[in-house]
Amino acid sequence: MQIPGMQTPDVQTHSMQTFATQTSATQVPVVQVPAQAVATAVLIEVVRISGLPAEPGAPYPGPTVGHWVGDVVADILTRIGELPRSEQHRCGFSPGWGIRAYDDSLDADHVLLEAAFCFSCHEVRMQGTVVPPALATQFFDTGASESQALLARFRTVAS
DSSP states (O other): OOOTTOOOTTOOEEOHHHHHTTTSSSOOOBOOEEHHHHHHOOEEEEEEOOSOOSSTTSOOOSOEEEEEETHHHHHHHHHHTTOBBOOOOOSOOOOOEEEEEEOTTOOTTOEEEEEEEETTTTEEEEESTTOOGGGSEEEBOTTSHHHHHHHHHHHHHHO
């Protein structure tokens, strides 16, 4: 979601892969997460997504199945920033899992980052007050160990 009057050309993104591969000859492209979300989020809701939003910018529907707080929040956002990129696969985008990250205001109308993950078409869609349009649609390698670890975390918090 774009905030009127907000400029986004100098958006900083967080990716541990960028730091880890600075001395490496080959750099694996990874999913980009806004640095402000990593730096300021204090709560993540885990959502079992049940459908697509009714309108652009609306939250993804589904029950909240768990919460992460404390150091886990930065860890999860960092892990998302370590997901290797992939090519798009066609499935029509049917996400099953999502997260909503909040800052310390915990204002439901001020979601820093909402990310919906489709493990079929390899797509993650992001929206929120700190997400620029350039990061709204990205593709990740669902077979990568990082992606499978994230999916396991979703399943664990839901059980």
